[in-house]
Amino acid sequence: MNIKQDIEKIRSDFPILSREIYGKPLVYFDNAATTQKPSVVIDALTKYYTEQNSNVHRGAHHLSNLASETFEQARIKVQKYINARSIHEIIFTSGTTESLNLVAASYGKKFIGKGDEIIVSELEHHSNIVPWQILCEQTGAVLRVIPMLDDGTLDFEAYLKLLNPRTKMVSVTHVSNSLGTIVPIKKIIDAAHELNIPVTIDGAQASAHMAIDVQELGCDFYCFSGHKTFAPMGIGVLYGREELLEVMPPFKSGGEMIKIVTFSKTTFNDLPFRFEAGTPNVGGAIALGTALEYIQDIGLNFIAEREKALLDYLNKQLSTVKEIRFIGTAPEKTSVVSFLIDKIHPYDAGAIIDRFGVAVRTGNHCTQPIMEHYDIPGTIRASLSFYNTEKEIDVLIGAIEKVKKMLY
Amino acid sequence: MLSIEEVENQVISEFEIYDDWLDRYNYLIEMGKSLPVIDPKHKIDNNLIHGCQSRVWLHAEHENGKIYFTADSDAVITRGIISLLVRVFDNRTPDEIINANLDFINTIGLTQHLSPTRSNGLASMIKQIKIYALAFKTKE
Numbered sequence: 001m002n003i004k005q006d007i008e009k010i011r012s013d014f015p016i017l018s019r020e021i022y023g024k025p026l027v028y029f030d031n032a033a034t035t036q037k038p039s040v041v042i043d044a045l046t047k048y049y050t051e052q053n054s055n056v057h058r059g060a061h062h063l064s065n066l067a068s069e070t071f072e073q074a075r076i077k078v079q080k081y082i083n084a085r086s087i088h089e090i091i092f093t094s095g096t097t098e099s100l101n102l103v104a105a106s107y108g109k110k111f112i113g114k115g116d117e118i119i120v121s122e123l124e125h126h127s128n129i130v131p132w133q134i135l136c137e138q139t140g141a142v143l144r145v146i147p148m149l150d151d152g153t154l155d156f157e158a159y160l161k162l163l164n165p166r167t168k169m170v171s172v173t174h175v176s177n178s179l180g181t182i183v184p185i186k187k188i189i190d191a192a193h194e195l196n197i198p199v200t201i202d203g204a205q206a207s208a209h210m211a212i213d214v215q216e217l218g219c220d221f222y223c224f225s226g227h228k229t230f231a232p233m234g235i236g237v238l239y240g241r242e243e244l245l246e247v248m249p250p251f252k253s254g255g256e257m258i259k260i261v262t263f264s265k266t267t268f269n270d271l272p273f274r275f276e277a278g279t280p281n282v283g284g285a286i287a288l289g290t291a292l293e294y295i296q297d298i299g300l301n302f303i304a305e306r307e308k309a310l311l312d313y314l315n316k317q318l319s320t321v322k323e324i325r326f327i328g329t330a331p332e333k334t335s336v337v338s339f340l341i342d343k344i345h346p347y348d349a350g351a352i353i354d355r356f357g358v359a360v361r362t363g364n365h366c367t368q369p370i371m372e373h374y375d376i377p378g379t380i381r382a383s384l385s386f387y388n389t390e391k392e393i394d395v396l397i398g399a400i401e402k403v404k405k406m407l408y
Numbered sequence: 409m410l411s412i413e414e415v416e417n418q419v420i421s422e423f424e425i426y427d428d429w430l431d432r433y434n435y436l437i438e439m440g441k442s443l444p445v446i447d448p449k450h451k452i453d454n455n456l457i458h459g460c461q462s463r464v465w466l467h468a469e470h471e472n473g474k475i476y477f478t479a480d481s482d483a484v485i486t487r488g489i490i491s492l493l494v495r496v497f498d499n500r501t502p503d504e505i506i507n508a509n510l511d512f513i514n515t516i517g518l519t520q521h522l523s524p525t526r527s528n529g530l531a532s533m534i535k536q537i538k539i540y541a542l543a544f545k546t547k548e
Contacts, residue, residue, distance in 0.1 A: 022429075345462055345482055345483035345484065345486075347461060347462045347483045347485070347486065348483045348484050348485050348486075351485050351522075352433060355429050355430050355433075363461055377462065377463070377482065402430070406430070406433065407437070407484060
């Protein structure tokens with residue numbers, strides 16, 4: 001099969017890609033916000049609710065056992081996907097935001113105190129800023145920020161200078177959601193570990209695009225979302241090193257996370273259940289397992305090559321429009337391009353582009369500090385996935401020409 | 409002078425000419441150009457309408473029982489939307505504004521065809537206009 005046939009075949013895996021918007025074929029370029037779902041994932045969810053739905057780890061009946069078993073198999077799939085040592089290190093959460101909140105609230109509460117320092121970067125999504133700010137307010141710790149250079153990369157020298165014995169956590173993104181910058185997290189982790197400082201990685205924008213090996217990276221926590229990884233919304237993952245998770249206090253409390261409850265004392269359950277209070281999103285977790293298998297079937301190498309080709313083509317085509325200003329031009333990027341059209345507000349551009357059936361995101365992308373860095377109100381962001389095509393990029397360029405015609 | 413309702417009907421019939429939303433955006437953009445220019449001294453943070461993702465300034469003055477609006481936005485479609493509202497509500501008494509029926513916004517399909525953030529912005533603009541009317545009424 002040639003590449004074109006491959007792409008056709010892949011596109012047919014995603015039912016939504018064949019729908020129309022305003023009578024035009026959907027061009028879905030908002031994959032950094034959420035990815036579309038292949039039929040196998042939708043079917044896995046349907047199958048769970050049609051054939052297996054039951055609460056997990058509780059009932060002694062057949063269905064409950066079946067649901068529990070499938071749920072735990074999904075955990076193993078996640079463990080393998082990111083190469084964690086043990087299933088005890090895989091906590092199901094609702095998404096990256098909850099994973100980050102869990103680390104900040106639980107690890108932070110126990111190990112971070114007054115005068116301690118937490119390092120984040122200027123590239124962070126608000127979800128990796130606000131939980132730490134709240135922790136700082138509660139404990140008197142101080143938030144320090146790795147500055148960003150104008151091309152959208154991090155100032156590594158400045159980072160090294162920020163590290164000091166009072167630093168108790170480094171929490172940085174693997175990939176910038178608004179600029180697509182791939183952050184050299186291995187270097188960041190190694191530098192922090194030299195001073196025995198733990199590192200949390202926000203992997204929300206990485207999990208669908210590149211192989212993640214938490215052992216090789218050596219990170220202490222890694223967070224990602226199912227819905228940005230071709231799985232349903234409402235399921236996510238926190239990977240944590242077992243030694244750390246073992247000594248962390250519970251984040252939420254209720255059913256499932258306890259071992260023995262009396263009115264005088266409660267004994268908490270073992271890992272990973274201690275951090276999964278209440279009924280988990282069983283169907284979501286199972287469908288996430290399916291989505292990860294789907295990615296592996298397509299192949300992360302194929303995905304990386306395909307997305308690199310799409311990124312190059314998008315950059316090339318956008319460069320032919322002389323009014324385009326690129327925001328974020330890091331050498332290492334995922335298939336995300338943020339840009340502005342000269343003298344045109346991104347919202348005006350977005351409204352018109354939308355009428356062509358093209359889904360791009362406009363705004364600050366929950367990264368107001370980055371917008372402040374460039375002193376811009378927001379950007380137009382096209383974020384591509386391996387199922388997108390060069391032809392779709394041409395539709396976007398056509399829409400941009402129309403924006404210019406209408407607004408100049 | 410036409411009543412609020414009559415101006416609203418005018419807007420509805422102008423909108424109906426276009427069945428394509430790109431043409432309707434064009435119409436809004438053109439309308440934005442006729443917006444009474446806001447005095448730069450009123451383009452201050454205090455006059456910014458919250459809930460809009462592009463910046464919208466709205467200034468109101470009360471004279472001889474009538475309210476006069478000037479406005480601006482850094483996005484041209486948004487400027488068209490606020491100019492539509494100014495066209496309807498400018499030079500009215502507080503009571504006229506407070507009692508105005510706003511069905512025309514639904515009739516022309518503006519709310520449904522705007523992105524949710526813009527739609528919220530539209531709601532905030534209307535709210536701000538009504539707040540001005542209430543405030544000036546209590547002063548009378």
